[in-house]
Amino acid sequence: MRNIIRAEIITIGDEILFGHILDTNTRWIGNELTSIGLLPVRKSSVGDNREDILRALRESFGHADVVIVTGGLGPTRDDITKQVLCEFFDTRLVIHPDALALVTGFFARRGRELTELNRKQAELPANAAYLANKWGTAPGMWFEKDGKVLVSLPGVPFEMKNLMEHTVLPRLKRRFPTGSIIHKTIRTIGIGESFLADRIAGWETALPPHIRLAYLPSFSGVKLRLTGTGTDDGLLTRQLEEEAARVLPLIEQFVYGYGDDEIEETTGRLLTEKNATLSTAESCTGGFLAHKITGIPGSSAYFTGSVVSYANEIKMNVLGVRKETLDAYGAVSEQTAREMADGVRRLTGTTYALATTGIAGPGGATAEKPVGTVWIACSSAQRTVTSLLKLSPFRDVNIEQAAMHAPRLARQFLA
């Protein structure tokens, strides 16, 4: 039985608590702790308030083996983390000579005098080990008590990350040698969470106890994350690969990638392999499809451009959609989607083209075509395929989902 090392993360600062800045530190720290085999069990944020910080320290240090605290180490009046840590560990602040030398050097290199406020940054609680911060002025601190570790780091992401990578993580790894935790994520699109769960229920039930499954739903499909815990990285990796191979036949038509693969990325790789190019003609997605495709660095190798034909005149004059088609079937129709895709492909001379036309909402719906009705088309010189989507009542959801389903259609077309 593995020894589980529980970790908690505490973020200190009004700016995060009140939601004025987005906390990206704890996500990063959680990932890194997991990677060295610690188990993050809780993250919390409190403001620059003595009682709230003390309570968070008490509650976290009481339950976890490792506590990482970030923030509140600046020189200004509102930063009180060091004083509260002194209170919590029953000690007092003393000037640390190495910290003082580092801060003095930091300002000297910038040609500035050391102020009294800066000098305070070299003060550390007497029982803390000093963690040199070469990337800023606030030192890190390492406390040990009752077999547990508490680390206090500056909240500036760049300084925190460097301190973690170069000092804290290697030290934690030595202090708490643990087993392995390995993740494997399977990305699906076009099937809801509960339908997915029904399909793979038998496989899920048969998973061994050291491999856990999580469903991560979002606009862009449902991700299945397998987490294996054990002692042997290689063995775990093989076991996760085996489980992924076992579940694949049950859901193959919905799987578009693994790990961090985005659907635009896997589609882009397919195009690159085939030495092919792509263009898009967009009505309801209004440029969002091209935006997703061009979000991938290097996409200019296979993506030439898009015509966002919001007005029917552009559909006709730029893309060559026929007036008769628009009159007979309307702008939101299989026929229009088909002519848009063919038109942009001819206009831009690409191997393939994608088109979207639909009613994003809130306006524009009819009895036969409610909000959320979207036609997508994928065209090559040989053939054109189309797909009807019945999405949601909500404009932003419809735009986002249509822009996901279009590359999904391209992927099927290309495969």
Added chain:
Amino acid sequence: MRNIIRAEIITIGDEILFGHILDTNTRWIGNELTSIGLLPVRKSSVGDNREDILRALRESFGHADVVIVTGGLGPTRDDITKQVLCEFFDTRLVIHPDALALVTGFFARRGRELTELNRKQAELPANAAYLANKWGTAPGMWFEKDGKVLVSLPGVPFEMKNLMEHTVLPRLKRRFPTGSIIHKTIRTIGIGESFLADRIAGWETALPPHIRLAYLPSFSGVKLRLTGTGTDDGLLTRQLEEEAARVLPLIEQFVYGYGDDEIEETTGRLLTEKNATLSTAESCTGGFLAHKITGIPGSSAYFTGSVVSYANEIKMNVLGVRKETLDAYGAVSEQTAREMADGVRRLTGTTYALATTGIAGPGGATAEKPVGTVWIACSSAQRTVTSLLKLSPFRDVNIEQAAMHAPRLARQFLA
């Protein structure tokens, strides 16, 4: 003396705890609770683990007046929030008829059968008040005990936000009347936080103590949020208007709107007033500018479309940019931006046109044109204006900021 209502937020789910997705919910919830006069004092995240959830509930409900819990309400096996809430509030799950009707309808509209798993979504703890979720299948829950309130909501941001806005926030406001808190937000673009602070330092110092100022910087510019607290909504509103009028002359050229106004919206209103139309030609923004413009419902009244000319061939063949221009100045140049804007305006027959061309990164930089170099242009039949942006080393930041500065240029052009 106002009564302080302390609020805590608990996020449940391995995916946030393990850092696989970025938690944007708690930031949003923190902002909204503050806006109705509650004081957020702590946020925490725990995994899908019974003991950790119970401990977080105990610790938060013990110290706060209001606890908002999100996540863990899906129909699959790993979602255990409802069972743990039953344990915490000493009750059991029962089918709620309204919830069952809503879930049944949700699937019927999509032409699908209700599975046993979906049926479970209509189960609620017996002592919870039911909060109808019209945006998904997992209902919200409202618990009251010892004069305190705990609300449990789905973790899907779109569902959570709608439930908060339409149900939870109005209900919390009635349950905990806290006096008046009025906000007024002034939106700026094109000036950094510290330069803004320097410009308005005198005004800021003279603000009365019951009116506080917050700087909310983001990719899309810096927002100044004034928060007034007191007992009289009307009086506070007048005082905030007076302060906003007082600061405006100091920063007028950077202000593009108030409150929730997006720059695309204020530009759209200007176009509508002038009975004018707009088209765009995009290179580095890759469709994101058209996406932002078409994100505004009703934008089809003034926006006809966009040509995303990622490849130089499209710039020449569709937009009519001259080969000599591209050869002499390059695709990222004032001259090309100008010809792109003129070209798309003529192609689509609009009153005005916007163009973007730049080096989003990571590739494509030269010594004279580093990553982040972007030219934007705004054109009418009479004249064309251009603007050079020197943005960041980061692709996503450059795309987003260029797509903000283009309507900013249009606004100046139109004003």
